[in-house]
Amino acid sequence: MKRAAGAPSSARGVAGAGAPPPGPVGWRFPLVALLLLLVFVVVGVLVHLSARASFERQMREGFQAVRTAVETALAVTERETLYMTAFIASDPEVQRLMRQARDEVAAEGGGAGGIRAAAVRAQLLALTGARWDEMRARYATRQLHFHLPPGALSFLRVHRPERFGDRLDAVRPLVVEVNRDRVPRSGFEIGRNYASVRGVHPVFARGAGGLEEHVGSVEVGNSLADLIGQLAERFNARFAVTLRADRVEHSDRSEGAFHETPRLAGCACYLESVSDAGVGELLVQVERPDALPFDGYRLVHLQERWYAVSRIALFDFGDLKVDQRPEAASGVIYVFAERSDAVLEYHAQAWQTLLLLAIGYLAALLGAWLLQRGLALAYGRRIAATEQALDSVQRFSSALFELSPDALMVTDREGTIVEVNPRFCEATGYAAEEVIGRKPNLLKSGHMPESIYREMWQTLAAGEPWQGDLLNRRKDGSLYWDAHAIVPVRDAAGEVVRFVSFQRDITWRREQAQALAASERLYRGIYDNVQEAIFLIRVEADGGFLFVGSNPQHARATGIPTERLCGLRPHDLLPPGPAAEVSANYRRCVESGHMIRYEETLDLPAGPRAWLTSLAPVRDDAGAVELIVGLSVDITEQKAAQDELRRLATTDVLTGLANRRHFFERAGQELARVRRYGGQVALLLLDADHFKRINDTWGHAAGDEVLRRLAGVLREVPRSTDLAGRLGGEEFGVLLPGTDLDAARVLAERLRECIEAQMFQFDGEAVRVSASFGVTVLHPDDEAFDSAMARADAALYAAKFAGRNRVRWRER
8 A cells, every 4th residue: 555755644552561461361361252253144144135135136137128128029020920921811812813723723633733833923922022132131021921721731832943842730730720710820940941920911802703702821931040030139148049959850851941950959959040149159068058047047157257047938830729839848948148247247246345355354354352351451551552552543443444345535634646456557547656746637538518517516525425427538548437436534633634535437337227227128119119019017015906008009098198097997887797707817918927829809099909919927036926027919800800801701792691502501500500400491493473474674784683582571570599691593492490391481481472572663653572481391301401492492383383473391
C-alpha cells in the first residue's frame, strides 16, 4: 500500500522493559475463539447463499429469455408457413390445375399418372416456380410440395421436381389429416429427408356441377437450420437440434439427408442441424445430455469454458394426441449459452469473500487474545496491550485496504489523492506514484455532465456521503463505468479530514442492462405488432385467475381495452358457463405444466368469434406456475367456411333439401341401425306429375319454382327427425325413422293433399300440380338400401300407372 510523504501512521507501543510476563489466558479465550468462529461462519454462509441466489437468478433469467425467443420463433414460423400455403391454395389457377391433376392421375391409373398428368405437373411447376424462388429468398423456405388425396400422394415437389408419384402416408401424418379433415394445420414433423416446421392447407376447386370439391393440399416446410441460425445471430448462444434415434430409424432414410446424419451415442439421437460447426463437439462432451432439464439448465465446463446448457422439446405432429403430448419428445433443441465471465466472476468474488472473512476472523481473534492477555496484566501493562491491539487493528485495516475487491482512493479535504490500493491501480492502469499528489479529475472521461460533479462536491462539502455511477477513462484511454461511494472521515473534533472513495467496475453490468433493454424492446416490438391476440393471466394463491395484460391486437379483436381487462377474472367478463370452461382450460395448463392448444367460441364485446388458443405456463424461482401466456388466433371465417363447405356438400342447391349423396349416406346408416337394433324406418318416393309439360310450356324457371314449392312442403310437414332430399330431376325422397308402413301411408297422403292444394301463376294462368307417391319400409334382410329403393320405385310406378296423384305401397 502506497502512502503520501508525511502521511500519519498508526502509533505502535511496546511493553516496557522488565514488565511482568502475562498470566495464563485460562478457559475464556477458547470460548471467545469458538464464538467468533461461529459468527464468521454464519456471516460467510449468508454471504455465500446470497451470492449463489443472485448468480442462479441471473442464469435462470438468461435461460428463460432464450427459451421464450425459441418458442416464439417456432410459433411465428408455423404461422408463416400457414400464410404461405393459404396464399398459394387461394390462387384460382392453382385450384384449376390441382383439380385437373386429380382427374388425370385417376384416369391414368394413379401413382405418378401418365402423359396428361405430366403435362399438368409441368404447368403447375411453371406457375409456382417464381413464387418458390421468392419464398426461399425471403423466408428461407426449404420445401414446397403438392399432394393429392386420399392420404398423401406426391404430385409435385417444386424443390425437387424430378421426384413425384410416391405415397407419403407413413411420413406425412400432417398431410394425411389435412386431406382427411380439410382443415389447415401446422407443426414440427420428421420427414423422409429432414425435419422441419411445416404448414399444410387444403386446396378446393369448383367442379363440373358448380360445387366446391377438395382436390388436394399444398405443403410448405421451413428448415430448422435456418431458424437456429437466426437465433444464434440474435442471442449470444449456440444451438443444436437432435432427433430421437427410434423416430429417425423408423422413417424411410434410404434416399434422404438423414443417411449422412451422425448418431450421438450419449443421447441415443441423431444430430440434425447446428448453428455452427463446433456445437456438435460440445454436445458430444456433455455427460448424459438426455438428462438435461426441459424447464431449467445445467452449468457445464467444456473446452475450458463455462456453458449454461438447456434443452427445448420438439414434438412430432404424428406423435401428438388431442390435448395430450407424447411421453418423449421426438426432437430436442440444445442451447449452449456461454457464461464463462459470470462464473469466473462468481468464483473470484467467493474466494475474495472467504479470504476477507478469514483475515477478519484472525484479526478479531488476535484482538480478543490481546484483550484477554491485557486483562491479566497490571494496570501499567494495559497501555502496552492497548497499543498492540490498535496496531493489530491498523494492520487489519491495511490488509483490508490492500485486499479489497473494490478500488479504494483516499484524498485530503482539498481533494488531493494521498493513498490508493492495488485494485485501484489494476482498474485504472495508473501506478500509485503516478496519482498520489494529483486530483481525481485525471480519471474524467469528458462524457459526464459537469452538473454531476458539482452536485457530488456540494454533497461532500456538506459532510454527507455521496453515491453514483461515473464513466471514467483509464490511463490507456479506454472507458469504463464505476459505481462510486465516497465517505467523509472526521477527526476527534468532528472536522472532515479525509475522503475515502470506494469504486467498483460495473461496465459488464451496464452492458448487460443495455442488452436486457434491447431484448425488452425486441420483445415489446413482437408483443405489440404480431397479428395474434396475446394476453397474460396471473395464477392466484387461491387457484383463481386474474388478467394482467394484453397486446393491441387482443384489444382490437375482443373489443376489450387493456386497461379495462387488467384486474378482471373470467367470470367478470363471461356468463357462468363459458367462464367455467375458460377457467378449466387455464387450470389444465397449470396442472400439466406444458403448453396446451384448443378451439373455443366466445361472445365478447366485439361479437361472437371462434378462436384457436394456445396457453403456455411461466414459472417463478421456486418452480411454481405464476403466469400463463395466452395466444389466440381468430378462426371465425375459417370455421364459417368449413360449415359452408359441409352444407354445400350435403345440400341440393336449388331446393335446399339434402342432395342425393347425403340422402343415400343417411339411408345406409338407418339400414345399419335396423339390422343391429331392429325398429321401423319408412321410405317415401314422390315424383311431380307431368313435370316435363310444365318445363316445355312455361320454361325451366317455372319448373324450378315448382320444385322449390314441393321442397317447401316436404320441409314443413315431416318431423324434425325425418330427412327429405331431392334425388334427381323432379324425384324426391323422404326418410322416416321410427315409422311403420301404415303411418308412412298416412303421411304420404297428407303430403299429396298439400301438394295438390298448391296454386301456381304462370303467364297469368293458374296451374295446379300433383305428385305420385311410392311407400315402403326398410327390412333387416335388405342387402343394401338399393333394395328398399327398388320397392318404393315399383310402388311409385304403380301410382303413375293407376292415373297419378295417388299413393301406392309395397311391403316386400
